[in-house]
Amino acid sequence: MDYYLNLLAWGDKGWGDELAHGAAITILLALATLPFGVALGLLVALAKRSSNAAIRAVGTVYTTVFRGVPELLTLYIVYFGFQIGLQKAWKGIGLPGSIEMPAFVAGMVALGVVLAAFSSEVWVGALNAIPKGQREGAYALGLSRALAFRLVIAPQLLRIALPGLGNNWMVLLKETSLVSVIALPDLMFWTGRANVVTKEPFLFFGAACLIYLVFSILSAWGVAALEERANRGFVSGVGGQR
């Protein structure tokens, strides 16, 4: 028992501080990706509802591609693709030396574009759930399209989209584990390293699973609390605004 506790201890001998750092990177990456992916997802959703057929097609192709390709593959394409593109651009401008894209940014972009594809479906559903009369009423009051969206549609949108977005967040949290393959020192990266050094896979991967599980359970509570707050103006059972 002492042996295992020492392995998980803080400091030079144990792996406790490394795991904590890794867990922090995992959370930071997920938190950094969320606003980017969700905002891009809203743009894609608006594109899919556009009156312009070309813009609609772009939105549809975007979601079809990023929902159908494995996240791991997207990650590799973004990481290596950007790396190669960046090198070429760097050389093209004639700058000395070389440049590398940080793994954190690559992970954020890759997870973000995938999150955008999935969250756009949630946004489309939420946009469809808002009765047409809301928009018509806003226009009748003389609001411009942008103002109607900002003042009338958006505040209602978030409440309806929240459960779906909460789901997206839980998926994102688990998908961050993939970035360990591009050498970003997240939780999975450090537990893998610890396994190689100590040959204690059950201890370390078990610990990683538990930490992810705690994050998931906390997230589920957080999302439930947010939903309750968002729905505070609605009496349960009576239904929405229709």
Next chain:
Amino acid sequence: MRHRLQHPVALAALAVVLAIAALYASGALAWAGGLIGDGACRLAVGIGDVTGVDALRNYGCRMMGGLWVTLQLVAISVTLGVLLALVVAVARLWGGPVLGGIATAYTTFFRGTPLLAQLFLVYYGAGQIRPFLTTIGVWPYFREAFFCAAFTFTLNTAAYQAEIFRGAIQSVSRGQWEAARALGLRPFATFWKVILPQAAMVALRPLGNELVIMVKSSAVASLVTILDLMGSTRFAFARSFDLMVYVFAAALYLVIVEIIRRVWELAERRLTRHLHHA
């Protein structure tokens, strides 16, 4: 016979049997498989020729072989997962505090942790408890990365599928139970003949999503030395440094996902055909 086969569960069972038969009864199928493999190989190389991508010309065949490994992995995991999921769903619904608690813990764990962490736990963990696995005679299986991946994926997808089944079963209204009881059906017959067929309609769409997710998630198998589509693509990239191999792999995954989506739409139309007018 025809009547029995209309039961969705009977259809699912038939699918399981067929999938397993197709995978193991190699004899005559090897010949046909060889032809398909040959064709797939030539197609990949041909695309390499047309687009002028050398890496595809050299590694296209390997990648198509990898695609076959991916399909096997997903087919095995998802079909075995269905069976396990039904058991878990029933345990969650009617298992009482002990069985129900175990089933809840199981689904919470597998849905709350990343598939990659689960895979590493099984793959590397198996080596650590090798003496124990040898004693109970399963070490020869766990020594194989493919088995470890199929094992992990089965447990993982079963957890997600169990939640889908549970929700679907709960969505069937109470009146259906009461009416079946009034007709004198026993609980098991009610579940099998009345509830499950109706639940299957509700479950079908999310099950299709889960299948698509498994196709995509199976890419992590490449991280434990398996040369599935992702693994063989990584190999090709490591040799050629040509990003086009990743793009080609992405296209292959897209095609698979699209085929599944289309087939699923057909299946859904068939299962709900009594709801369509004319």
